[in-house]
Amino acid sequence: MGRIPMGGMEPTVQAYAGALPLGVRGINFTTDINPYPNGSPFEVRWYLTRTPGVQTRQKNGQECACIIADIDNEQP
Amino acid sequence: MPIKVSRYPSEYSVEPHAIMWRMISSYTTCIYESEDDLDFYEGASFTMGNACQFSLRKYKGHPQNTCTLYLPSEIIDVKEIIGFVSEIVSALCIPGYAIAWRRGVRFEYGKLDRPSNDRLRESEARILALKIASQQQDRYASTEFIKNSVPKYFPLSSIDLMPSEPRYPEPHWEQIVRNVISHKSNPRGPFALGYATRTREGLQVTDAGIGYLNSIGFFCD
Numbered sequence: 001m002g003r004i005p006m007g008g009m010e011p012t013v014q015a016y017a018g019a020l021p022l023g024v025r026g027i028n029f030t031t032d033i034n035p036y037p038n039g040s041p042f043e044v045r046w047y048l049t050r051t052p053g054v055q056t057r058q059k060n061g062q063e064c065a066c067i068i069a070d071i072d073n074e075q076p
Numbered sequence: 077m078p079i080k081v082s083r084y085p086s087e088y089s090v091e092p093h094a095i096m097w098r099m100i101s102s103y104t105t106c107i108y109e110s111e112d113d114l115d116f117y118e119g120a121s122f123t124m125g126n127a128c129q130f131s132l133r134k135y136k137g138h139p140q141n142t143c144t145l146y147l148p149s150e151i152i153d154v155k156e157i158i159g160f161v162s163e164i165v166s167a168l169c170i171p172g173y174a175i176a177w178r179r180g181v182r183f184e185y186g187k188l189d190r191p192s193n194d195r196l197r198e199s200e201a202r203i204l205a206l207k208i209a210s211q212q213q214d215r216y217a218s219t220e221f222i223k224n225s226v227p228k229y230f231p232l233s234s235i236d237l238m239p240s241e242p243r244y245p246e247p248h249w250e251q252i253v254r255n256v257i258s259h260k261s262n263p264r265g266p267f268a269l270g271y272a273t274r275t276r277e278g279l280q281v282t283d284a285g286i287g288y289l290n291s292i293g294f295f296c297d
Contacts, residue, residue, distance in 0.1 A: 008149060
């Protein structure tokens, strides 16, 4: 799930591309939704209005972009 | 085209368009720490000419010794992006072999190798020597000091660490740095261009040298 980034135009899910290195905190996830084709080898983004399959959600009164994903590993 | 660098994080949304196998400190002393919805990062914000703004960032999760070039999200035309990236790479004096990926080139998510031909060459070492000496007292640095400092600015590759044939077992990169200081008459070198004067043990950066480093965004505006 992602908010509107600072200076951004719309809610965006942002993530590193690839699996988390061993020992690094974070969440590994996979999704069938293709990211918007403006990423890099290190980063992926899903925009609420520009990326097919992205859904809208409300969190703390803010509109967020949301993608359905399988979470493989959540570290404390 | 001259580049100015700001002390403060950019306030615009950005997107990644090139990745260099270099530290941000290779390009500027004006580095801040910040965070956004992706993660914490080190960054530097630049303006090229009067219009083109860009940033270099290294997010916490990016591989060591890399930095990513970001342009404002409002620039969406791929041809325009590729043009800006080329101009910025040229203005920051980033050698082509340092670029591990740039917009328009296919890539695989989560995977990026350092270019196999990436190593320290004399053209890059000349600018590094100026950058290192310019931060010292009286803008002076000995060859030995420059050699000791280079690894803080340049990630040495396996090719760099191979022994130099004529000066075995000195590593190849050290010979490259030594050549910068000893090749005084090289027309593209810092002495011939007036950016530095040769001293007994190294070099001293001139006002023209500082002006040059300012023009490529090395010091804070």
